[in-house]
Amino acid sequence: MGTGISAVKKLELFPEKIIDLKEIGGGGFILRLPRRYDFEAGQVIGLSTRLSLEPRLYSIASGENDKELEILFTRKDDGQLTPALSGLAQGDTVYSSRPFGNYTHVTPGCFWIATGTGLAPFRSMLRSGKGKDAFFLHGARDSASFYFSEEFRESLSNRYVPCSSTGAGGCFPGRVSDWLLQADELPLDKQFYLCGRAEMVVEVRDILISKGISFKNIHAEIYF
């Protein structure tokens, strides 16, 4: 047993040439890749800049019928992948896996809750013609980090509720958890889909349960 990089094939990766990589503010980047496989909105791919670096997982942010595959990511300055990934340009090679995962359910009148880049599966669903009647509680650090907010507002109108402690741009002045704590009534019969960092998911899940939502109606995708 050694401590070097394992030779085990963990996730099959294929080289892809970047179609486009652009910074969209708020530390966010959109990566566009050729789309080789069918997928279901809500699925993820494994992605790496080199074969020796363990792939990280990313939700597909584009729609099922879009020609290209889009990934929304933020750069973590002390991260192993995202600093390198964000430095790449059109024509550079990355390694990606087939789509997988089953965070793909959409139910009538469902309730989406996401922070940071956790909106990606929901954007993919909307672009695939799914979840048109969803309610979306969207948390972000500041106005620059409300990625794709125009698209969401256009599709969901007042069922799109951006939340930020800064109160920027007329959004709810608080975190998504504050919004939920202040909500008079939550629909007990609807399904709640949570996506983002663990801290958000566990906090929001506890609030929902304390407000009478059955844990059976709560579905979480954690960006671990």
Added chain:
Amino acid sequence: MPKFISDMEALLGKTPDELKAIVKELGAQPFVANQLSDWLYKKDVQSIDEMSNLSVKFREKLSESYEIGLKPYLTVQESVDGTKKYLFPAANGKFIEAAYIPEKERKTLCVSTQVGCKMGCLFCMTGKQGFQGNLTAGEIINQIKSLPEGRELSNIVYMGMGEPFDNMPNVMRSLEILTAEWGYGWSPKRITVSTIGIIPGMKEFLERSDAHLAVSLHSPFDEERRQLMPIQHIYPLKEVLDEIRSWDFGRQRRVSFEYIVFKDLNDTPAHVKELSRILNGIKCRINLIRFHAIPGAPFQSSDEQRIEAFKDELNKKGILTTIRKSRGEDIYAACGLLSTKILGNS
């Protein structure tokens, strides 16, 4: 608050190759690296100064940039049943817990691998605290080395705070230190690593280590397991089991499945039937675990009678099933109860 973090680099957690590089850098002979690893992993000294077979000059040079990396426990709580919960400092002012569980025939230490956890299992106190960082291999080994009972241990289980396969490099390195001849020289049969089924990490572990594997199962039904464990969206149990089927279990290495029994949720005859269907062909054991209530959790533990009956039904189906003794419940040291959130915040 006392100063837990030092500017010195820790030696604990280093492999022979790394020790050789240090020794070379400090101008000593290569064999000194072997002496150093003996002091680190086979003997118990508190400081570099006590490494008596190293020259005084070398010890002085070494002490300028390095320390052993021992972090003594801060507090210990003892349960009425003898279980002890040790609180250790980790980096950045955070804390982790290790549970020492003495029994007649074995003395087990349950070690942590992360400060908090990212996996968010609904029934787990550690999950509720979110993620604050990975432990280094040295910090994992420190839980053994700084434990008063460290040299009496018969078994180590990686079942404390965190998901081991979300901290692969440090977990694999700690396993290497525990099992290598130059390290603790333990048989891998005395070690069990528990996962919720992170498949890439599990593959690497099975390839590179001979220690036992435990998988948190908790429900054989896809939808139900998703409600309890978000990981099911990414690495579904079926694929975890397919991977396990491709490895040789049963002789040297064992696989077991952890199953917390929740009242009226996963303790029905349908669950027995489905468990026996999905585990068909895997030589394994199921460990039934009583649920220890955590604040706000929307379920309860099954009663004793139901757990016994569930065990009997599974045994009748040919799946070796046991009920894990509840240990350290009164000091919150039992399975799923470890949390240092309040300490972390204060």
